[in-house]
Amino acid sequence: MLVSDLGEFGLIDRVAGALPPPGEGVVVGIGDDVAVLRTDGENYLLATCDIQVEGVHFLREAIGPYRLGRKAAAINLSDIAAMGGVPTYLLVSLAMPPQTEVSFIDELYRGLQDEVSAAGAEIVGGNMANLPDRFMIDILLLGWVEPDHLLLRSGARVGDQVCVTGVLGNSAAGLALLLDPQAEVDPEVWEQLLAAHLTPRPCLLEGRALAGMGAVTAAIDVSDGTLSDIGHICERSHVGVDIWAEQLPISEAARSAAQATGKDALDFALRGGEDYQLLFTVPQPRVGEVMEGVWAATGTPVTVIGQILPPAAGIQVVLSDGTRLPGSKGGWDHFRQS
Amino acid sequence: MLVSDLGEFGLIDRVAGALPPPGEGVVVGIGDDVAVLRTDGENYLLATCDIQVEGVHFLREAIGPYRLGRKAAAINLSDIAAMGGVPTYLLVSLAMPPQTEVSFIDELYRGLQDEVSAAGAEIVGGNMANLPDRFMIDILLLGWVEPDHLLLRSGARVGDQVCVTGVLGNSAAGLALLLDPQAEVDPEVWEQLLAAHLTPRPCLLEGRALAGMGAVTAAIDVSDGTLSDIGHICERSHVGVDIWAEQLPISEAARSAAQATGKDALDFALRGGEDYQLLFTVPQPRVGEVMEGVWAATGTPVTVIGQILPPAAGIQVVLSDGTRLPGSKGGWDHFRQS
Numbered sequence: 224m225l226v227s228d229l230g231e232f233g234l235i236d237r238v239a240g241a242l243p244p245p246g247e248g249v250v251v252g253i254g255d256d257v258a259v260l261r262t263d264g265e266n267y268l269l270a271t272c273d274i275q276v277e278g279v280h281f282l283r284e285a286i287g288p289y290r291l292g293r294k295a296a297a298i299n300l301s302d303i304a305a306m307g308g309v310p311t312y313l314l315v316s317l318a319m320p321p322q323t324e325v326s327f328i329d330e331l332y333r334g335l336q337d338e339v340s341a342a343g344a345e346i347v348g349g350n351m352a353n354l355p356d357r358f359m360i361d362i363l364l365l366g367w368v369e370p371d372h373l374l375l376r377s378g379a380r381v382g383d384q385v386c387v388t389g390v391l392g393n394s395a396a397g398l399a400l401l402l403d404p405q406a407e408v409d410p411e412v413w414e415q416l417l418a419a420h421l422t423p424r425p426c427l428l429e430g431r432a433l434a435g436m437g438a439v440t441a442a443i444d445v446s447d448g449t450l451s452d453i454g455h456i457c458e459r460s461h462v463g464v465d466i467w468a469e470q471l472p473i474s475e476a477a478r479s480a481a482q483a484t485g486k487d488a489l490d491f492a493l494r495g496g497e498d499y500q501l502l503f504t505v506p507q508p509r510v511g512e513v514m515e516g517v518w519a520a521t522g523t524p525v526t527v528i529g530q531i532l533p534p535a536a537g538i539q540v541v542l543s544d545g546t547r548l549p550g551s552k553g554g555w556d557h558f559r560q561s
Numbered sequence: 562m563l564v565s566d567l568g569e570f571g572l573i574d575r576v577a578g579a580l581p582p583p584g585e586g587v588v589v590g591i592g593d594d595v596a597v598l599r600t601d602g603e604n605y606l607l608a609t610c611d612i613q614v615e616g617v618h619f620l621r622e623a624i625g626p627y628r629l630g631r632k633a634a635a636i637n638l639s640d641i642a643a644m645g646g647v648p649t650y651l652l653v654s655l656a657m658p659p660q661t662e663v664s665f666i667d668e669l670y671r672g673l674q675d676e677v678s679a680a681g682a683e684i685v686g687g688n689m690a691n692l693p694d695r696f697m698i699d700i701l702l703l704g705w706v707e708p709d710h711l712l713l714r715s716g717a718r719v720g721d722q723v724c725v726t727g728v729l730g731n732s733a734a735g736l737a738l739l740l741d742p743q744a745e746v747d748p749e750v751w752e753q754l755l756a757a758h759l760t761p762r763p764c765l766l767e768g769r770a771l772a773g774m775g776a777v778t779a780a781i782d783v784s785d786g787t788l789s790d791i792g793h794i795c796e797r798s799h800v801g802v803d804i805w806a807e808q809l810p811i812s813e814a815a816r817s818a819a820q821a822t823g824k825d826a827l828d829f830a831l832r833g834g835e836d837y838q839l840l841f842t843v844p845q846p847r848v849g850e851v852m853e854g855v856w857a858a859t860g861t862p863v864t865v866i867g868q869i870l871p872p873a874a875g876i877q878v879v880l881s882d883g884t885r886l887p888g889s890k891g892g893w894d895h896f897r898q899s
Contacts, residue, residue, distance in 0.1 A: 226666065227659035231689055234663070238670050242684055248649065249685050258686035260650055262705070264602030272652050272701055274690040311586070312598055314610050316654075316699045321565035325572070328564065332576050346580055347587050348596035351569055352612040356694040361654045363610055363701045367600070 251375065256302040256444075259373060267373060269366040271302040277357040285401050288327045290421045291360070292334025298446065299364035300342050300425035301499040305444040306375075307434025308368035310344040310427065316361040318354035331360070342427055372434035374503070379441035379460035383504040385529035388429050388517065390472045391449055392488055393419035395495020396480035406483040412476040423499040430501060432520040438513050442503035448496035450550045453529070454538055456504065463536030466493070466529040466550060469543040493540065493550070504531055589713065594640040594782075597711060605711060607704040609640040615695040623739050626665045628759045629698070630672025636784065637702035638680050638763035639837040643782040644713075645772025646706035648682040648765070654699040656692035669698075680765055710772035712841070717779035717798035721842040723867035726767050726855065728810045729787055730826055731757035733833020734818035744821040750814040761837040768839060770858040776851050780841035786834035788888045791867070792876055794842065801874030804831070804867040804888060807881040831878065831888065842869055 226234055239253040250267055251259035257271040275295050277283050286294065296313065303310045315335065317328070332346075339346055344364070397420030400406055400413060408416075426444070433439045441456045450466070457464055471492045481488035505513050514525040538550040564572055577591040588605055589597035595609040613633050615621050624632065634651065641648045653673065655666070670684075677684055682702070735758030738744055738751060746754075764782070771777045779794045788804070795802055809830045819826035843851050852863040876888040 224663045225659065226657065226661045226663055229663055234666065234689060237663070238666065241667065241670060242674055243678070245685065246683055249683065252683075252685045253687070255686070258650065258652065260685065260703075262600055262602050262606065263604050264600050266601050268600065268606070268703075270650065270652055270686065270701070270703065272654050272686070272688050272699075274654050274656050274688055274699070276656060276690055276692050279691045279693070312596065312608065314596065314608055314701065316610050316612050318612050318614060318697060318699075319564065321563065323564045325562045325564055325567055325575070328572065328576065329579065332579060336580055340581070345584055345587060345590075347583065347590045347598065348593065348608065348610075349591070350610050350612055350699075351572060352614055353617045354614050354695075354697065355617070357692075359656060359692065359697070361610075361612070361656075361688075361699045363608070363652065365598075365606075365608065 255376065257306050259306065266367040266369055269303055269306055269308045269368060270363065271299055272361060272363045273298050273302070274359065274361045276359045283358060286421050288330035289334040292331040293338040293422050295360050295362050296335050296338035297423050297425045297499065299362045300338070300427060301444040301446065303364060303366040304425050304427045304430035305442050305501055306368055307372045307430050307442070308366040309431070310342050310364055310366040312345055312347045312365045313339055314363040315346060315349035317349065318352045318359040320355055321353055323358065342425065368434065374430070374434055374439055374442035376441050376443055376456045376459040379456050379462050379504040379531045380506070381462060381531055381533055382507055383440050383531040384507050384510045384527045385453065385464060385466065385502070385504055385531065386510065386513065386525050386527055387445070387472065387502050388426050388500045388523050388525055390474045390477070391445065391498050391500060392473050392477040392491030392495050394423060394497040395491035396477040396488070397421065399484040399486050399491070400480055403484045406480070408479050408483045412479055415476050416480055420497065423497060425499055426501045426523070428521045429517055429523050432517050433501065433503060433513070436513060436516050438505050438509040440504045440506065442501055445498040445500045445502050446496055448494040449502065450493050450538060451496070452502050457538055461534050463532040463534050464529055464538050465532060465536065466540045468540055470526060470528045472526040593714065595644050597644065604705040604707055607641055607644055607646045607706060608701065609637055610699060610701040611636050611640070612697065612699045614697045621696060624759055626668035627672040630669040631676040631760050633698050633700050634673050634676035635761050635763045635837065637700045638676070638765060639782040639784065641702060641704040642763050642765045642768035643780050643839055644706055645710045645768050645780070646704040647769070648680050648702055648704040650683055650685045650703045651677055652701040653684060653687035654701070655687065656690045656697040658693055659691055661696065680763065706772065712768070712772055712777055712780040714779050714781055714794045714797040717794050717800050717842040717869045718844070719800060719869055719871055720845055721778050721869040722845055722848045722865045723791065723802060723804065723840070723842055723869065724848065724851065724863050724865050725783070725810065725840050726764050726838045726861050726863055728812045728815070729783065729836050729838060730811050730815040730829030730833050732761060732835040733829035734815040735759065737822040737824050737829070738818055741822045744818070746817050746821045750817055753814050754818055758835065761835060763837055764839045764861070766859045767855055767861050770855050771839065771841060771851070774851060774854050776843050776847040778842045778844065780839055783836040783838045783840050784834055786832040787840065788831050788876060789834070790840050795876055799872050801870040801872050802867055802876050803870060803874065804878045806878055808864060808866045810864040
C-alpha cells in the first residue's frame with residue numbers, strides 16, 4: 224500500500240492509532256493542527272508546524288521570497304489564531320540547493336520577520352539543510368492560551384450556527400488568476416485577489432476576541448477548504464452540517480475572477496482553501512452577540528453560513544433552490560491532488 | 562552570492578544579524594542548536610529542530626526506516642541533553658513522494674516512538690507533505706530545564722579542561738565501513754560501529770548529571786565533529802583551545818576500521834561527527850569530581866582531551882610528538898561538503 228492510497232488524513236489516523244495513548248500533559252495531540260500541552264505554568268503551550276514545498280505548495284517565481292516568508296509564517300499564525308491563542312516564538316527549518324542565491328534567503332527572512340513581528344512574535348532559531356532538488360520551508364510556531372480560552376474542533380453541538388469571518392474564496396480566485404494569465408479582470412480586482420492568495424492575513428485578533436467571549440463551541444481556520452475544514456469539526460464533534468450556499472460571503476472580486484477564468488465562485492468558496500478565515504460554531508442564542516463582539520473588536524464581519532445537525536445528516540451543501548449536494552469530499556489532500 | 566559560498570554557519574550569522582535583537586523572553590536565540598525561552602512557568606522552555614534529507618544526511622537503503630526514525634529522534638534528544646534539559650514533546654514533519662510505501666512510514670514511526678519513549682518524551686503532532694523527489698524528516702523537539710541547570714556554549718574560561726563522554730570516532734568509523742563494503746573487520750567490530758553510526762544514543766542522563774553538579778562552564782553535543790563543535794564553544798566563549806590528540810578516547814574498534822578502510826582513526830575522532838557524545842568544559846579543580854559524578858550516575862566514562870586557552874591561541878591539535886596542527890576547519894557544513 225502506498226501513501227497516495229491512504230491520503231494525508233488516512234495516514235495521520237494510521238500513525239496516531241499505532242502510538243500509545245497520550246499522556247497527562249497532552250490536552251490535544253496528533254490529528255489537530257496544533258498540539259496543546261501542559262507545562263509548569265498556568266497557560267497551555269501551543270505548538271504547530273507546517274511544511275511548504277516549492278512546486279507543490281507554491282510557485283517560486285509567482286510568489287517570490289518575501290511573500291513566501293510572509294505566507295509561511297501566516298499559515299502557522301492562523302493555526303494559533305484558530306485555537307484562540309497568542310503566538311510567541313518561531314523556528315525556521317530551511318532545506319534548499321546550495322546554489323540558492325543568498326538574496327533569496329535575505330528576502331525570505333524579511334518576509335518572515337515582517338509577518339512575525341506584526342503578530343507580536345519572534346524568530347528564535349531553526350536549522351538549514353541541503354536539499355538538492357528544490358526549496359522547502361518548515362515552520363514551527365509556539366504560542367500559549369489560557370485553559371478557559373482554548374478553542375477546539377470538538378465541541379460543536381446540534382443546533383449551533385456555523386459562522387465564518389471575512390470572505391471565502393478570494394485566495395482560490397487569486398490562484399485561478401495566477402494560473403490563467405489570459406483572464407481579464409480589473410487591475411484592482413487582480414491585486415486584491417492575488418494579495419488574498421499570496422499574503423493571507425492570519426485572524427489573530429478575531430481568534431482572541433472569540434476566545435474571550437466564551438461562546439464558541441468549535442473552531443478551525445480555513446486552510447484545506449471550507450467543506451474539508453467544517454468536515455474536521457464534524458468529525459471531532461461527531462455531528463453533521465448543512466452549509467447554505469447562498470449565505471457564503473463571496474466577494475464581487477471573486478465572482479468576477481470566476482467569470483474571467485471560466486470557474487465557479489461557489490467552488491472557490493467551498494473547496495478552494497487557503498482563505499485563513501476562522502470557521503466556528505456558536506449556539507444560536509449567542510450568534511448576535513458574537514457577530515457584534517468580533518466587529519467591535521476587529522472590524523471584521525462574521526457571517527452565518529450553516530447549521531450543525533445530527534451526525535446522520537453528514538456534510539451537505541444546500542443550494543438556493545433547495546438542491547442538496549454531498550459535501551464530504553473535495554478539500555486539499557497533500558497526497559491526493561486532483 | 563550563493564548559499565554554498567557563505568556556508569551554513571555564515572548564512573546563519575547573516576540571517577541572525579539582519580533580525581532585531583531578541584526580546585526579554587529569549588534566553589538563547591538564533592545561532593545555538595536549541596532555543597531557550599521563558600514562559601509563565603519557572604522552568605525554561607527548550608525548542609530545537611533538525612532536518613534529515615535522504616541522500617544528503619542518510620542513505621535510505623543503508624539505514625532503513627526503523628533506524629532512521631530512531632536516529633532522527635536521537636539527534637534532537639542529544640541537543641536537549643547538551644543543555645542539561647529534559648525532553649518532553651516531539652512534532653514530526655514528513656515530506657515524501659506519494660509513492661512511498663505505507664510500511665516505510667509504519668516502521669519509521671516505530672523507530673521514532675521507541676527512541677522517544679525511552680527518553681520519557683511523547684510524539685504529539687506534526688505535518689505531512691508531498692515532496693516528489695526524496696524523503697525528508699524534520700523533527701521539532703520541546704523540553705525544559707531549570708534556569709540554574711542550563712548548560713550553554715558560552716561560559717568556557719581560560720584554564721578550563723575540555724572533557725568528553727564515552728568514545729569519539731565510532732560513528733565515522735561505522736560510516737566508513739558502510740561506504741567500503743570490501744573492508745574486512747571482525748563481525749563484532751562491524752556491528753558495534755554500525756550501531757554507533759545508525760542508532761546513536763543521546764546522552765540525556767549524562768547531561769542531567771552534569772547540569773546538576775554545577776561545575777560545567779560550557780557544553781555541546783558532538784554532531785558536526787569534535788573540532789567543529791569545540792569551535793562553537795570557543796566562538797561563543799571567546800577563547801581558544803588545545804586538543805591533545807593522544808588523549809582522545811578512540812576505541813579499538815574504530816582503530817581497526819580505520820586500518821581496514823585506509824583511513825585515519827584520529828580523523829574519525831576529530832572531524833567525523835555524529836558521535837553525539839557530550840563535549841564540555843570544567844574548571845581544573847573540579848574535573849575529578851565531575852568524572853566520578855558522571856560515572857556514578859550513568860556508568861559513562863569522562864575523558865579530559867584538552868585545555869581552554871586565551872582566544873589568540875585559536876583551535877589547535879597537539880600531536881604526541883609536540884607537533885601542532887591548526888584545527889579550525891574540517892567539521893560538517895551542510896552546504897560545503899568536502
